[in-house]
Amino acid sequence: xxxxxxxAALLARAAAVGVDRQGDQQGLSEDALGLALRAxxxxxxxxxxxxxxxxxxxxxxxxSGGTLLTVIEVQGAESSGLTGHPLRATDPxxxxxxxxxxxxxxxDAVEASVRAEPPNVEPDPTQSGxxxxxxxxxxxxxxxxxxxxxxxxxxQEAAADVLIAVHKADGGETPLRDSFRTPPALHDAIVRTAxxxxxxxxxxxPGEILFLAPCDSADLAIGLxxxxxxxxxxxxxxxxxxxLSAYWSGITHGIVRLLS
Amino acid sequence: MxxxxxxxxxxxxxSCELVLLADISAGTVLMSDSAIxxxxxxxxxxCRTAARLFDPAATLPARLAVLSGPTGCRVFLRAAxxxxxxxxxxxxxxxxxxxxxxxxxxxxxxEDTGT
Numbered sequence: 001x002x003x004x005x006x007x008a009a010l011l012a013r014a015a016a017v018g019v020d021r022q023g024d025q026q027g028l029s030e031d032a033l034g035l036a037l038r039a040x041x042x043x044x045x046x047x048x049x050x051x052x053x054x055x056x057x058x059x060x061x062x063x064s065g066g067t068l069l070t071v072i073e074v075q076g077a078e079s080s081g082l083t084g085h086p087l088r089a090t091d092p093x094x095x096x097x098x099x100x101x102x103x104x105x106x107x108d109a110v111e112a113s114v115r116a117e118p119p120n121v122e123p124d125p126t127q128s129g130x131x132x133x134x135x136x137x138x139x140x141x142x143x144x145x146x147x148x149x150x151x152x153x154x155x156q157e158a159a160a161d162v163l164i165a166v167h168k169a170d171g172g173e174t175p176l177r178d179s180f181r182t183p184p185a186l187h188d189a190i191v192r193t194a195x196x197x198x199x200x201x202x203x204x205x206p207g208e209i210l211f212l213a214p215c216d217s218a219d220l221a222i223g224l225x226x227x228x229x230x231x232x233x234x235x236x237x238x239x240x241x242x243x244l245s246a247y248w249s250g251i252t253h254g255i256v257r258l259l260s
Numbered sequence: 261m262x263x264x265x266x267x268x269x270x271x272x273x274x275s276c277e278l279v280l281l282a283d284i285s286a287g288t289v290l291m292s293d294s295a296i297x298x299x300x301x302x303x304x305x306x307c308r309t310a311a312r313l314f315d316p317a318a319t320l321p322a323r324l325a326v327l328s329g330p331t332g333c334r335v336f337l338r339a340a341x342x343x344x345x346x347x348x349x350x351x352x353x354x355x356x357x358x359x360x361x362x363x364x365x366x367x368x369x370x371e372d373t374g375t
Contacts (some may be wrong), residue, residue: 043359052344126274185362189320190320192320193320199319203312205327206329208328209327209329211325211326211327211329212320212322213322213323213324214323215321215322245357246298246328246333246355246356247327248328249328249333249353249354250354253330
């Protein structure tokens with residue numbers, strides 16, 4: 001059984017892995033641009049992203065909830081007027097300028113890498129930023145709804161930093177972190193709750209996830225889905241509950257095909 | 261807590277379209293504030309959802325519940341495991357919920373202590 005000390009160490013390791021994620025990808029120039037935009041789109045928790053192309057072009061920006069908040073530094077494209085201040089989706093000229101910079105940075109690139117680090121400052125909740133979806137639309141790239149056939153799979157991938165285990169009605173527990181097992185009492189409570197026809201699962205509407213912060217667990221939270229009686233429960237770091245719930249509603253809002 | 265407290269609370273969150281305080285043991289909406297006037301049946305439906313999510317007999321008692329989906333987030337909080345009162349909020353899709361836990365608890369605990 002996982003002790004509280006083991007869990008704390010596990011979460012600390014998971015957080016360290018999350019903020020130092022780096023991926024090198026190779027492909028066509030449109031792939032490099034798509035990679036950059038997908039990296040922005042898939043960033044749920046506040047992060048400072050550095051996206052670097054093999055051409056030497058680079059952008060460093062604060063990103064949260066799939067939204068570009070502030071451009072910190074640009075190398076390889078003219079970006080005067082865009083760095084160092086909160087970006088606004090309500091300013092079409094600014095949105096176009098950011099899209100143009102990204103196209104200039106990654107339009108000729110073959111390879112690109114992404115590094116995620118903790119943000120320098122916590123994001124201002126009143127700051128709207130520019131959504132990756134808006135930039136993709138402007139650049140003529142495939143919209144999220146067309147490019148991602150399974151939103152829940154995408155969500156779990158995007159939340160990999162903080163996702164600890166997945167429980168299914170017909171598949172038991174799938175731990176996603178070494179040596180972690182959901183405490184038996186919590187596991188039992190999850191199964192009984194999800195299996196109760198009169199329980200909270202009945203409140204989950206089409207395309208919805210029910211996020212719960214249990215009274216008896218300060219470190220863990222649960223995300224429940226219900227696909228016609230086939231439930232799935234995600235166990236994740238409790239601190240990320242607000243960001244995950246906001247991100248899910250944001251991505252499902254733009255999708256016509258919903259979970260049913 | 262007064263209705264003005266709810267008004268100020270909702271004003272502090274961008275994209276918060278509704279906030280209500282409910283007595284989930286009695287199934288009663290005590291007070292509410294919203295961006296547009298909603299029919300009582302919508303408020304009662306939120307109250308019923310809160311009662312189901314915070315059922316005293318629940319095998320997974322929760323202090324915070326969020327139903328998140330394509331039309332936004334329905335957020336439910338209660339101050340303590342045995343509290344009869346719950347705060348219910350509606351947020352637009354993608355709204356920032358970072359501070360809702362702390363701010364909501366402060367508000368609902370002020371109701372419990374009469375401050």
